[in-house]
Amino acid sequence: MPIVLFTDFGAGDLYVGQMKAALGERAPKVALLDALHQAPNFEVAPAAHLLAALAPRYPAGSVFVAVIDPGVGGERDAIVLEANGLVFVGPDNGLLSVLWQRATRRRGRRIVWRPEHLSDSFHGRDLFVPVAAALASKRLPRGWFAPMKAPEILLDADDLAEIVYVDHYGNAMTGLRAQAIARATRVRVAGRSLKYARTFSDAGAGKPFWYENSLGLVEIAANRASAAQQLSLHVGTPVVLSPG
Amino acid sequence: MPIVLFTDFGAGDLYVGQMKAALGERAPKVALLDALHQAPNFEVAPAAHLLAALAPRYPAGSVFVAVIDPGVGGERDAIVLEANGLVFVGPDNGLLSVLWQRATRRRGRRIVWRPEHLSDSFHGRDLFVPVAAALASKRLPRGWFAPMKAPEILLDADDLAEIVYVDHYGNAMTGLRAQAIARATRVRVAGRSLKYARTFSDAGAGKPFWYENSLGLVEIAANRASAAQQLSLHVGTPVVLSPG
Amino acid sequence: MPIVLFTDFGAGDLYVGQMKAALGERAPKVALLDALHQAPNFEVAPAAHLLAALAPRYPAGSVFVAVIDPGVGGERDAIVLEANGLVFVGPDNGLLSVLWQRATRRRGRRIVWRPEHLSDSFHGRDLFVPVAAALASKRLPRGWFAPMKAPEILLDADDLAEIVYVDHYGNAMTGLRAQAIARATRVRVAGRSLKYARTFSDAGAGKPFWYENSLGLVEIAANRASAAQQLSLHVGTPVVLSPG
Numbered sequence: 001m002p003i004v005l006f007t008d009f010g011a012g013d014l015y016v017g018q019m020k021a022a023l024g025e026r027a028p029k030v031a032l033l034d035a036l037h038q039a040p041n042f043e044v045a046p047a048a049h050l051l052a053a054l055a056p057r058y059p060a061g062s063v064f065v066a067v068i069d070p071g072v073g074g075e076r077d078a079i080v081l082e083a084n085g086l087v088f089v090g091p092d093n094g095l096l097s098v099l100w101q102r103a104t105r106r107r108g109r110r111i112v113w114r115p116e117h118l119s120d121s122f123h124g125r126d127l128f129v130p131v132a133a134a135l136a137s138k139r140l141p142r143g144w145f146a147p148m149k150a151p152e153i154l155l156d157a158d159d160l161a162e163i164v165y166v167d168h169y170g171n172a173m174t175g176l177r178a179q180a181i182a183r184a185t186r187v188r189v190a191g192r193s194l195k196y197a198r199t200f201s202d203a204g205a206g207k208p209f210w211y212e213n214s215l216g217l218v219e220i221a222a223n224r225a226s227a228a229q230q231l232s233l234h235v236g237t238p239v240v241l242s243p244g
Numbered sequence: 245m246p247i248v249l250f251t252d253f254g255a256g257d258l259y260v261g262q263m264k265a266a267l268g269e270r271a272p273k274v275a276l277l278d279a280l281h282q283a284p285n286f287e288v289a290p291a292a293h294l295l296a297a298l299a300p301r302y303p304a305g306s307v308f309v310a311v312i313d314p315g316v317g318g319e320r321d322a323i324v325l326e327a328n329g330l331v332f333v334g335p336d337n338g339l340l341s342v343l344w345q346r347a348t349r350r351r352g353r354r355i356v357w358r359p360e361h362l363s364d365s366f367h368g369r370d371l372f373v374p375v376a377a378a379l380a381s382k383r384l385p386r387g388w389f390a391p392m393k394a395p396e397i398l399l400d401a402d403d404l405a406e407i408v409y410v411d412h413y414g415n416a417m418t419g420l421r422a423q424a425i426a427r428a429t430r431v432r433v434a435g436r437s438l439k440y441a442r443t444f445s446d447a448g449a450g451k452p453f454w455y456e457n458s459l460g461l462v463e464i465a466a467n468r469a470s471a472a473q474q475l476s477l478h479v480g481t482p483v484v485l486s487p488g
Numbered sequence: 489m490p491i492v493l494f495t496d497f498g499a500g501d502l503y504v505g506q507m508k509a510a511l512g513e514r515a516p517k518v519a520l521l522d523a524l525h526q527a528p529n530f531e532v533a534p535a536a537h538l539l540a541a542l543a544p545r546y547p548a549g550s551v552f553v554a555v556i557d558p559g560v561g562g563e564r565d566a567i568v569l570e571a572n573g574l575v576f577v578g579p580d581n582g583l584l585s586v587l588w589q590r591a592t593r594r595r596g597r598r599i600v601w602r603p604e605h606l607s608d609s610f611h612g613r614d615l616f617v618p619v620a621a622a623l624a625s626k627r628l629p630r631g632w633f634a635p636m637k638a639p640e641i642l643l644d645a646d647d648l649a650e651i652v653y654v655d656h657y658g659n660a661m662t663g664l665r666a667q668a669i670a671r672a673t674r675v676r677v678a679g680r681s682l683k684y685a686r687t688f689s690d691a692g693a694g695k696p697f698w699y700e701n702s703l704g705l706v707e708i709a710a711n712r713a714s715a716a717q718q719l720s721l722h723v724g725t726p727v728v729l730s731p732g
């Protein structure tokens with residue numbers, strides 16, 4: 001089963017390579033996958049909703065290292081969660097709390113082990129990676145974990161009526177799960193009221209619309225154009241659903 | 245033989261990771277290579293010329309998943325091409341048609357199989373990846389393909405006298421193959437007439453020139469500077485050859 | 489032991505994929521790691537200091553392909569260095585000279601072999617990759633190397649009192665090693681005098697400070713904000729240490 005990385009460390013920066021070097025030394029036979037390294041910097045709540053939608057697209061048994069961690073080096077705890085057959089390693093700052101609360105099968109543990117050399121600013125490399133490598137290799141040293149009922153920081157796990165991610169096309173994902181939303185519903189955002197379209201080629205060129213994206217979320221998009229630019233959307237922009 | 249990805253899905257976005265997760269599940273022993281994920285968004289013709297120059301740099305037998313696909317979810321077909329010993333999976337929208345027309349050995353098939361769960365916006369993950377994994381693993385399920393004489397959409401396969409790609413240095417590749425072009429030729433672009441130089445260090449610092457790049461294409465560059473910025477070049481900017 | 493790539497070729501561009509294809513053909517069992525592909529374009533001196541700090545974070549025996557090479561295709565030599573148990577392949581333009589001069593165990597060789605097809609602009613793919621693959625596979629063809637006492641270009645190997653790298657958060661690394669610097673020291677940069685903080689969460693939100701980063705370098709940062717934007721820092725900006 002793979003180790004999957006979900007961070008705000010930057011796809012082009014020098015942090016992910018150091019994590020992969022450490023993973024390669026400790027779990028050389030485990031496949032590594034990059035889910036996302038451009039989660040919006042420091043933004044825990046939107047990332048928590050995005051991760052809850054994205055994680056089930058990865059294979060059962062995957063071990064996620066999830067790090068959006070502005071409080072690194074401070075008081076926040078480090079935790080391991082099992083949720084619906086997936087495993088998550090990361091900070092106890094709310095990032096893992098949305099998927100935790102939505103899970104029907106779950107189990108949590110606090111990480112009480114600390115490595116000999118622990119950078120104050122890079123627990124991804126020094127703490128979370130060794131734990132993930134041990135979990136993925138099924139080698140669980142005694143004394144690394146303590147039982148836990150639930151994470152300390154629990155964000156609201158209801159759908160989040162905000163933009164949670166803007167991709168490089170300018171498509172803007174919300175924290176709203178689309179399955180339960182009638183197709184006649186309008187999405188009001190940035191002073192506009194947008195209609196549903198099934199997919200890009202069903203919409204007029206350049207015209208913004210909403211649709212159910214490939215993660216099952218309501219997404220604001222435009223055919224061959226950047227909806228984010230047209231409507232000045234960014235992470236945190238509120239959206240409102242109104243009956244059609 | 246590897247599976248090679250060529251898309252406009254973004255190097256830092258969350259789409260490529262989902263494709264690789266699906267490939268890892270279906271073809272765990274096949275090596276995955278990223279040729280490019282920052283092909284200009286939605287721009288099929290320049291990408292078709294870039295891919296025709298780039299693909300032969302990959303090993304014989306490589307299976308390419310090539311997706312620049314603004315019409316995803318609409319009427320366009322899905323195809324598999326074998327061309328000069330390489331295999332290509334992608335949409336029938338012209339993207340694969342330049343390399344097809346230039347190939348001396350070739351064979352085409354339509355993909356008639358559809359997966360049980362097919363996102364309307366992400367055929368890369370749901371349709372092209374399973375087909376590529378089957379091809380790379382030499383497991384070809386019966387009934388997935390139908391014979392085809394040629395792709396439906398055939399772009400002009402002659403050299404394209406435009407900028408087809410701008411790299412992060414600001415070097416601007418054209419769709420012109422350099423081998424047949426005399427070194428005395430001038431390249432006229434953006435109101436300037438540029439001379440040939442063999443390589444960067446042969447040109448004066450900051451001065452724009454043209455040269456044969458490592459893919460065999462005519463490229464506009466500048467020594468230790470951004471030619472694209474200096475000359476306002478972008479994908480689609482026309483170039484004209486004039487005898488020296 | 490892995491092959492580690494350190495270049496200014498761009499994380500999203502089409503050069504790294506070609507290098508990895510060539511490595512996969514020549515050394516299919518060797519793991520590949522991306523240390524950095526967004527070293528500042530053409531900037532040899534800052535990259536030399538960054539590489540000297542970053543390389544020891546990779547496993548003993550790693551073979552680095554290090555290419556920031558504005559003089560490619562010109563007169564500069566190609567070299568292989570062994571330094572403190574790591575191996576480096578790259579141009580003799582100063583890039584490898586800082587780590588070389590700081591190493592206690594070292595050995596250098598010139599690369600006299602040239603491939604049949606050598607692009608004038610992409611020695612990374614055509615020259616350095618075959619050499620690295622041979623070194624990593626312990627297959628060293630006769631006649632590829634000539635003995636060498638030291639690289640021809642030797643940059644100053646003392647700490648560099650400048651910004652050498654700005655990451656995507658806006659944190660700005662200097663070429664100053666932090667271990668020997670008293671925590672009471674102030675760092676003067678861009679007209680400001682910055683105090684030490686242990687880590688981000690110890691500093692007030694948005695306030696710039698200096699700290700010892702995870703590579704052991706003095707870094708200018710701000711809590712949940714971009715220090716580079718606040719202070720207009722870029723690669724080359726000078727910094728001055730003053731007693732607290």
